[in-house]
Amino acid sequence: MRLASFNVENLFDRAKAMNLDTWADGKPVLEKFAALNGLLGQVTYSAADKTRMAALIVELGMEKSDTGPFVILRRNRGALLKRPHAGGVIVTANGRSDWVGSLELRDAPVSEQAMRNTARVMTDLEADVLGVVEVESRPVLSAFNEQVLPAVSGKPFHQVMVIDGNDERGIDVGLMAREHFTLGLMRSHVDDRSADGNLIFSRDCPEYFITTPKGTTLVVLLNHFKSKGFGSPQSSNARRRAQAERARVVYEDLLAGGFEYIALIGDLNDTPDSAQLEPLVDSTLKDAFTHPNFDEGGFPGTFGLGNAGNKIDYLFLSPKLFAKIEKGGVFRKGVWPGVKPKRWETYAELTAPEQAASDHAAVWVDLDI
Structure with missing residues (x-):
């Protein structure tokens, strides 16, 4: 046999971030995705957590929309964040129980x-x-x-x-x-x-x-x-x-x-x-x-x-x-x-x-x- x-x-x-010309090209996206996902999963969000989450959301290209070039933020229920007209992101949830949803990597054929x-x-x-x-x-x-x-x-x-x-x-x-x-x-x-x-x-x-x-x-x-x-x-x-x-x-x-x-x-x-x-x-x-x-x-x-x-x-x-x-x-x-x-x-x-x-x-x- x-x-x-x-x-x-x-x-x-395959995840778009893993399908770029080199692994090094996608590495920063995957690291930010992992960091944001870890923070979003916490029971309670501290002020520092919220600031970091907001920064990561912007860095992942989701300042204007829940759909970024490599990542999608799915919000099914509850309130996680708001996007002021002046720009940026403000995390309003105080913990994981305040909202229902997930963070996902976008795929490409x-x-x-x-x-x-x-x-x-x-x-x-x-x-x-x-x-x-x-x-x-x-x-x-x-x-x-x-x-x-x-x-x-x-x-x-x-x-x-x-x-x-x-x-x-x-x-x-x-x-x-x-x-x-x-x-x-x-x-x-x-x-x-x-x-x-x-x-x-x-x-x-x-x-x-x-x-x-x-x-x-x-x-x-x-x-x-x-x-x-x-x-x-x-x-x-x-x-x-x-x-x-x-x-x-x-x-x-x-x-x-x-x-x-x-x-x-x-x-x-x-x-x-x-x-x-x-x-x-x-x-x-x-x-x-x-x-x-x-x-x-x-x-x-x-x-x-x-x-x-x-x-x-x-x-x-x-x-x-x-x-x-x-x-x-x-x-x-x-x-x-x-x-x-x-x-x-x-x-x-x-x-x-x-x-x-x-x-x-x-x-x-x-x-x-």
Whole structure:
């Protein structure tokens, strides 16, 4: 069987702030969105909170309207703010109970060619079990599976599953399985919390129990750790470290429960030598990249141009599953290869960076189970 992981970076729609020319372009918007959302969610608003909220609303382009270029403020009931004719914004609510509504990122469609290239990668990977990262929802993944895969001569997967996670931007993790690979028990860790009461996982660390045609049970732990994109490096690093520690506990509990074939896969947003991933690297899990039959195609990384500092997508396998590897590799045909020089061969339909299936290459292994 073939197991793979692919960060698709959304299928049909993506937050406009995450769909600009570079990540750095959208970072300030995402940081302000997160700050404003956090303030709006407080039980009580202090005078300083109100001043900061008003400033953020203006900075996000909503001085004149609840619809900004990248963010929408939905006000269903109650009074949150007023906009004086002289300009500016005044927050009138004294706390979250004074109004009903939400702050949302505006979406923009993914380019049609990028969408088709994503489907080509999913098809050409020939995976029996595929972990997908940054999918909008299960209905979206199901629609993509049933409508877009056939449009590029691909065969839809038999089962698709997404459990809603903690990220309000619509970037969840999901699983796709071919016929005869039966998805059974599912267990979410979306509500796992640290000792101080904070949610651990940025999305989730779902456990998917899959029965192979040979009757073997494979447990897949699917992850997308905290990005480096916004928030302070210190807080982001601490969050990834906590996620790695908790994922290790989940893995070791499964081992103690008698499960031998366990895969922890996904986009972990850090390198193997980082302190953040140390709990996983120092566990009994083994990185598929270290197997003698794994071919990374001459580029150690999985993101961007494939440099070593961009090795952030993983297939961590339990020892007995690692021993079942027949071969593996990195699938880069949907990733923009650069131009000077062009680093790898791509689809003929990939002629510009915005047409890339993703900035992430897919990773895969063939397992004799």
